[in-house]
Amino acid sequence: xxEFENVSITYAGADSPVLVNAxxxxxxxxLVLVVGRTGSGKTTFLRAINGLVPHFTGGTLSGRVTxxxxxxxxxxxxxxxDLVGIVPQDPMSGxxxxxxxxxxxxxxxxxxxxPEVMRRRVEETLDLLGLAELRHRALLSLSGGQxxxxxxxxxxxxxxxxxxxxxPTSALDPGAAEEVLAALQRLVHDLGITVxxxxxRLERVxxxxxxxxxxxxxxEPLVYGTPADVMRLAPIAPPVVELGRLAGWSPLPxxxxxxxxxxxxxxxxxxxRTPPLRVVDGGQSREELAVTENLVVRYGTFTALRGVTxxxxxGEIVALMGRxxxxxxxxxxxxxxxxxxxxxxxxxxxxxxxxxxxxxxxxSVGLVPQDPGDLLEATxxxxxxxxxxxxxxxxxxxxxxxxxxxxxxxxxxxHPRDLSEGQRLLLALAVVLAARPPLLLxxxxxxxxxxxxxxxxxxxxxxxxxxxxxxxxxxxDVELAxxxxxxxxxxxxxxxxxxxPTSAVLVSSPMFAPQxxxxxxxxxxxxxxxxxxxxxxxxx
Amino acid sequence: xxxxxFALGAAAIPRWLHPGAWWAWALGLAAAASRTTNPLLLILxxxxxxxxxxxxxxxxxxxxxxxxxxxxxxxxxxVRVLAQIIFGAxxxxxVIVNAPGIALPDWFAGVRLGGEITLESLLFALFDGLRLAAxxxxxxxxxxxxxxxxxLKSVPAALYEVGVSVVVALTFAPQLVSxxxxxxxxxxxxxxxxxxxxxIAGSTVPVFExxxxxxxxLAAAMDSRGYGRTAGISSSxxxxxxxxxxxxxxxxxxxxxxxxxxxxxxxxxxxLLAVGIAVSILGITMAAxxxxxxxxxxxxxxxxxxxxxxxxxxxxAVFTWATWSHLAGIDTPTDPARWPLLPLIPVLALVxxxxxxIIAPRLPQALRPxxxxxxxxxx
Numbered sequence: 001x002x003e004f005e006n007v008s009i010t011y012a013g014a015d016s017p018v019l020v021n022a023x024x025x026x027x028x029x030x031l032v033l034v035v036g037r038t039g040s041g042k043t044t045f046l047r048a049i050n051g052l053v054p055h056f057t058g059g060t061l062s063g064r065v066t067x068x069x070x071x072x073x074x075x076x077x078x079x080x081x082d083l084v085g086i087v088p089q090d091p092m093s094g095x096x097x098x099x100x101x102x103x104x105x106x107x108x109x110x111x112x113x114x115p116e117v118m119r120r121r122v123e124e125t126l127d128l129l130g131l132a133e134l135r136h137r138a139l140l141s142l143s144g145g146q147x148x149x150x151x152x153x154x155x156x157x158x159x160x161x162x163x164x165x166x167x168p169t170s171a172l173d174p175g176a177a178e179e180v181l182a183a184l185q186r187l188v189h190d191l192g193i194t195v196x197x198x199x200x201r202l203e204r205v206x207x208x209x210x211x212x213x214x215x216x217x218x219x220e221p222l223v224y225g226t227p228a229d230v231m232r233l234a235p236i237a238p239p240v241v242e243l244g245r246l247a248g249w250s251p252l253p254x255x256x257x258x259x260x261x262x263x264x265x266x267x268x269x270x271x272x273r274t275p276p277l278r279v280v281d282g283g284q285s286r287e288e289l290a291v292t293e294n295l296v297v298r299y300g301t302f303t304a305l306r307g308v309t310x311x312x313x314x315g316e317i318v319a320l321m322g323r324x325x326x327x328x329x330x331x332x333x334x335x336x337x338x339x340x341x342x343x344x345x346x347x348x349x350x351x352x353x354x355x356x357x358x359x360x361x362x363x364s365v366g367l368v369p370q371d372p373g374d375l376l377e378a379t380x381x382x383x384x385x386x387x388x389x390x391x392x393x394x395x396x397x398x399x400x401x402x403x404x405x406x407x408x409x410x411x412x413x414x415h416p417r418d419l420s421e422g423q424r425l426l427l428a429l430a431v432v433l434a435a436r437p438p439l440l441l442x443x444x445x446x447x448x449x450x451x452x453x454x455x456x457x458x459x460x461x462x463x464x465x466x467x468x469x470x471x472x473x474x475x476x477d478v479e480l481a482x483x484x485x486x487x488x489x490x491x492x493x494x495x496x497x498x499x500x501p502t503s504a505v506l507v508s509s510p511m512f513a514p515q516x517x518x519x520x521x522x523x524x525x526x527x528x529x530x531x532x533x534x535x536x537x538x539x540x
Numbered sequence: 541x542x543x544x545x546f547a548l549g550a551a552a553i554p555r556w557l558h559p560g561a562w563w564a565w566a567l568g569l570a571a572a573a574s575r576t577t578n579p580l581l582l583i584l585x586x587x588x589x590x591x592x593x594x595x596x597x598x599x600x601x602x603x604x605x606x607x608x609x610x611x612x613x614x615x616x617x618x619v620r621v622l623a624q625i626i627f628g629a630x631x632x633x634x635v636i637v638n639a640p641g642i643a644l645p646d647w648f649a650g651v652r653l654g655g656e657i658t659l660e661s662l663l664f665a666l667f668d669g670l671r672l673a674a675x676x677x678x679x680x681x682x683x684x685x686x687x688x689x690x691x692l693k694s695v696p697a698a699l700y701e702v703g704v705s706v707v708v709a710l711t712f713a714p715q716l717v718s719x720x721x722x723x724x725x726x727x728x729x730x731x732x733x734x735x736x737x738x739x740i741a742g743s744t745v746p747v748f749e750x751x752x753x754x755x756x757x758l759a760a761a762m763d764s765r766g767y768g769r770t771a772g773i774s775s776s777x778x779x780x781x782x783x784x785x786x787x788x789x790x791x792x793x794x795x796x797x798x799x800x801x802x803x804x805x806x807x808x809x810x811x812l813l814a815v816g817i818a819v820s821i822l823g824i825t826m827a828a829x830x831x832x833x834x835x836x837x838x839x840x841x842x843x844x845x846x847x848x849x850x851x852x853x854x855x856x857a858v859f860t861w862a863t864w865s866h867l868a869g870i871d872t873p874t875d876p877a878r879w880p881l882l883p884l885i886p887v888l889a890l891v892x893x894x895x896x897x898i899i900a901p902r903l904p905q906a907l908r909p910x911x912x913x914x915x916x917x918x919x
Contacts, residue, residue, distance in 0.1 A: 374746075
């Protein structure tokens with residue numbers, strides 16, 4: 001169905017090609033998972049499938065890409081629209097109309113499909129993706145998972161043979177991600193559509209994939225194979241695979257279900273051992289960095305937070321979890337004084353953050369927003385650092401020194417836009433830390449981050465907590481929370497529904513339990529590292 | 541079982557009324573407002589618009605604009621009256637206040653600053669402002685009743701490209717607003733001031749950068765979904781079609797202006813409008829052959845649409861006739877000031893103009909505003 005023959009792609013003005021001599025042949029009806037580090041060329045690979053690269057982006061493509069016999073060299077994206085449906089990373093960025101039903105029909109209108117056929121296909125697609133309830137809704141009013149499903153539906157109505165998705169679950173909470181993946185599963189199994197998707201969160205998707213493509217970047221050849229084969233050798237793997245490697249299971253489990261079947265002996269071995277406790281020295285006696293007292297926040301008629309009382313102390317890393325729209329971001333922005341509270345009180349380091357001037361605020365609390373690029377506006381890393389020193393009234397060179405610690409491989413002259421997602425996050429973090437705020441807040445820091453960058457972030461955050469900072473991170477990434485958090489707070493519908501030590505909250509939750517906990521339940525283990533250190537090299 | 545094409549109001553299946561019908565109705569009402577200076581009639585026109593809006597407006601962000609247009613109208617009245625007080629020429633003799641005036645040189649005749657404020661000139665300004673406010677309220681009513689995107693769907697294929705740019709602009713406006721707030725948030729998080737000229741200057745570049753980036757993404761998405769597929773028509777045909785369209789629209793605009801403005805000869809307006817429309821239709825049909833597009837669920841034009849459009853246009857016709865025949869009460873004399881009459885025939889026309897509140901089909905349940913839905917549940 002999809003043929004890449006010796007494809008090399010070089011963007012205009014770039015020194016080296018993004019893809020070199022890529023050859024791969026994907027048969028019909030497969031679900032193919034594309035993985036690789038950020039910046040390795042995953043998105044380029046995906047966009048080459050429908051000819052957006054190079055027709056739209058510019059650059060040169062040598063070799064041949066054919067989709068169902070049509071060469072992308074002679075067919076621009078619009079001439080492939082009936083064959084390839086592509087869902088961009090942020091579904092909102094690809095919406096043309098304003099309501100669900102119109103969006104589903106848009107592609108068909110462009111293809112000139114007869115009105116009666118359009119009508120039937122819209123109804124079928126609404127049912128197929130569980131969108132019937134939402135048909136009249138405005139796209140802006142939908143949640144993240146719903147948007148993603150509408151975006152998939154919008155390309156499905158043209159009956160493409162190939163569906164291409166760029167990180168479809170990266171912005172979603174675990175529940176919404178399940179919905180989207182279940183829908184994709186159904187498309188592959190019932191309709192025989194070929195699905196190609198890129199995703200960093202291997203733990204969510206690897207079990208559904210028929211084949212995997214690893215794009216190593218830096219001109220190395222592609223790896224194409226079954227997930228079990230690829231996972232045996234891959235340097236990056238979801239926790240369930242790492243646990244399998246540690247325990248020496250063969251074949252390697254890819255899903256929690258497979259792993260649980262093999263895990264009997266390991267569970268027996270772990271009885272009587274306790275996971276290392278992750279607690280903060282001095283616990284309750286440590287200084288409170290932020291306190292909220294019965295905090296209520298309303299937007300119009302919508303109540304985002306209904307009576308939140310909590311405190312954050314020095315040395316803590318609090319993972320804030322919950323559905324999309326549960327109130328996580330609202331709580332974070334209240335802590336930096338961006339939201340007016342309806343009733344209740346917030347104080348950070350003893351002051352109401354709303355009364356602080358921006359210049360004073362940055363010294364008591366810092367927030368890295370969901371899109372860290374928002375914070376960056378200079379044209380080079382060096383300028384950005386200088387501006388941050390100035391904003392924070394810090395010694396010249398402070399930010400640059402911090403950045404060198406966080407991300408040693410970032411060069412001075414690079415434009416912040418050209419940095420990888422992870423590097424941009426670390427640069428934004430350095431900018432925020434320049435003012436030495438005791439309390440650090442991060443909103444969805446792992447969105448779009450690959451495993452190496454994520455583990456770098458884990459080290460950085462742990463070091464900050466050891467140095468006495470308090471850290472709060474809102475996240476959907478249960479594995480990150482299991483790895484780094486000392487405390488987990490779950491918010492639902494604007495209220496705190498669970499708040500306690502990481503293991504106590506995560507292990508018992510079906511939605512938020514990390515893979516290791518699911519495999520080893522009822523024993524309270526969270527991460528592969530914990531298991532490995534408890535076994536201390538003993539053979540399983 | 542009645543034929544749905546002829547069903548009205550509650551008897552019709554809930555559906556969107558064709559946006560063109562709402563605009564025809566609203567523009568008719570606006571044309572009627574432009575013909576009178578009788579404050580009672582003008583207030584009745586605004587009431588008409590308000591009744592229909594409250595009965596048939598959907599639950600959508602753009603539908604909340606009616607209130608904004610009413611407030612805009614109030615501002616216009618105030619500005620008009622203030623302008624009269626400060627700059628306007630004095631009318632009549634009933635002096636209310638004798639404000640301090642500035643004597644301007646002779647060559648500045650006709651304009652004055654301050655001085656005597658008369659009842660007559662105040663009333664004149666008030667009625668004039670009220671007329672403008674009523675016209676604006678009618679446009680606001682059309683804005684809240686007719687979905688902009690549905691209106692664009694009804695645009696002829698030849699204007700489709702223009703339509704798409706407008707749709708994109710419409711979806712960009714709210715996103716631009718959220719961008720501005722995001723950038724200002726980021727400035728606060730970096731410890732910079734969020735007010736004043738420096739803040740505005742500092743946030744312009746990121747906001748426009750964001751908008752530009754989004755338009756590139758959107759263009760890519762539209763291209764991948766088949767936008768711009770054409771059914772090979774030669775470019776000369778295309779150019780001739782565009783030429784016809786442009787010519788026709790210009791003629792139609794001039795014709796409309798001549799019709800509406802009271803000062804122009806009536807004989808110029810109608811023929812020019814007719815020729816303009818004919819030439820435009822020719823251009824549109826020529827250009828339409830090049831597009832392969834089809835329409836998903838186009839809004840039908842049934843009896844309800846004819847009646848709603850007719851309600852507005854008849855009102856306009858009655859008011860125009862009343863002006864031409866100098867019907868008593870259609871204009872309110874301000875010099876000397878007199879209590880306005882309430883002429884019967886225009887009032888009856890306004891009752892007709894409010895009828896869409898009943899004859900237009902209801903909206904589908906999910907699109908009605910919450911309070912209407914709850915009332916329906918109680919009933």
